[in-house]
Amino acid sequence: MFKILRKQELSENITLFDIDAKDIARKAEPGNFILLKIHEQGERIPLTIADFDREKGILTIVLQKVGKTTHQLGALHEGDFISDVIGPLGISSHIENFGKVVCVGGGVGIAPVYPITRALKEAGNKVFSIIGARTKSLLFWEEKMRNVSDELIVTTDDGSYGRKALVTVPLEELLKDGNINLVVAIGPAIMMKFVCKTTEKYNVKTVVSLNSIMIDGTGMCGGCRVEVGGETKFCCVDGPEFDGHKVDFDLLMARQRMYPEEEKIAMERYKEKMGTK
Ligand SMILES: Cc1cc2nc3c(=O)[nH]c(=O)nc-3n(C[C@H](O)[C@H](O)[C@H](O)COP(=O)(O)OP(=O)(O)OC[C@H]3O[C@@H](n4cnc5c(N)ncnc54)[C@H](O)[C@@H]3O)c2cc1C
Ligand code: FES
Incomplete structure (x- = not known):
């Protein structure tokens, strides 16, 4: 317990x-x-x-x-x-002094990107961080992220706090300035997909952490399978971090939406039990 x-x-x-x-x-x-x-x-x-x-x-x-x-x-x-x-x-993040890195956290993805950002800073990298959410009330850990970054940019989709932009806008500005050696992005699959589309143009290596549906977490059931570089990988034992430029994000998103009916029924039953329906 x-x-x-x-x-x-x-x-x-x-x-x-x-x-x-x-x-x-x-x-x-x-x-x-x-x-x-x-x-x-x-x-x-x-x-x-x-x-x-x-x-x-x-x-x-x-x-x-x-x-x-x-x-x-x-x-x-x-x-x-x-x-x-x-x-x-899962396989832990590869940490070394890459030079200049950008760490991007979207929504709840701010939490998993934090320990990676801290480790990259401790390894001597110059760290630019971008954290973003739909709106101000969904943002958290701004100070914690600032403390482990050389520069922090905060964005909201609706402009209620920080810059009114998607995270890809300040990311592209940093990439245009040049000399970025690595981007780490964690957040909703759609955000990671567009971060990768942005970094691809500048040929900057991009690591993403995939949140596929998992069951056993031991590489036995195949529930978490994702396609990376045309090969099937198991997110639980081969990941969760992968080279974002090789990930089939459309397949990941389709597999994330495989059980909407079951999820809805489970939630309805839970609400009924708790008397909140
Ligand atoms: C490696 C990894 C790390 C993650 N880290 C975090 C985290 O730090 N914080 C956080 O809030 N969420 C994280 N997630 C996602 C989290 O596991 C799901 O939100 C959770 O399992 C949903 O369960 P539910 O019963 O509340 O929702 P459900 O109603 O069952 O599902 C809601 C949505 O969550 C996803 N999901 C459902 N079951 C699973 C499952 N067993 N495994 C993965 N995704 C599932 C599906 O896309 C589904 O559409 C992570 C997922 C992975 C694979
Ligand atoms: S969760 Fe079963 S193989 Fe990864």
Whole structure:
């Protein structure tokens, strides 16, 4: 059993949990994720390790409430327990001094991009960060990202905070200025697709972290399969990070939308049970 040590509402629909998970925190690296099950009969869901304190044994996760399990998890409180947490999973981020890098986080993707940004800064890179959301109330971790970046640009689609632009606009300006050696982008698949289309024009290597549907997380079920460079890869064991220029994003998005009916029914049943319908 894994105890929730702290809960913080970061923005509308986005919640942070610090979890007591000593063995996982001790081995965590930027780019890793966990699979968790709230209770014995619960669904397994993957969440990125957004931060970790190896000495105190604390793991930080940040979740966006999108369906039944994330709503159920978001309803837990400090002191509650999560029955299963497995990790750290996935291949950790490749960190070295590349030179000038741009880290892009969109929506809840700001959380997973944070530990990578910090590690790239610690490795001596000049780090430009761009964080963006649809609107101000969905933004979080601005100060945390500023502290690990040489320059931070904040965007909102509706202009309610920062620059009124999609993240690709300041990204293209940085690329035009030249000498960017690497771009790391994490966010909705559609955002990562357009980040990659932008960086392709400038021939700048781009790493993305894919959020395909996962089941076992061990490379056995094939549920998380994605196509990268014309080959089938399993996001859980071969990723979750891949060369963005080789990813078939349209297939990823189609596979993410495979179970809308089942997801709707599960959410309706959950609401009924909680009396919120
Ligand atoms: C490696 C990885 C890291 C992730 N990190 C984060 C994170 O840090 N924070 C965060 O908020 N979300 C993260 N996600 C997405 C998160 O796992 C899904 O939002 C969650 O599983 C949805 O479950 P649900 O029951 O609430 O919603 P559902 O109603 O079941 O589904 C809503 C949508 O979420 C996606 N989804 C559903 N089930 C899964 C599943 N088992 N695995 C992956 N996606 C699923 C589908 O696209 C679906 O349309 C990550 C996914 C992956 C693969
Ligand atoms: S989740 Fe089953 S193979 Fe990746």
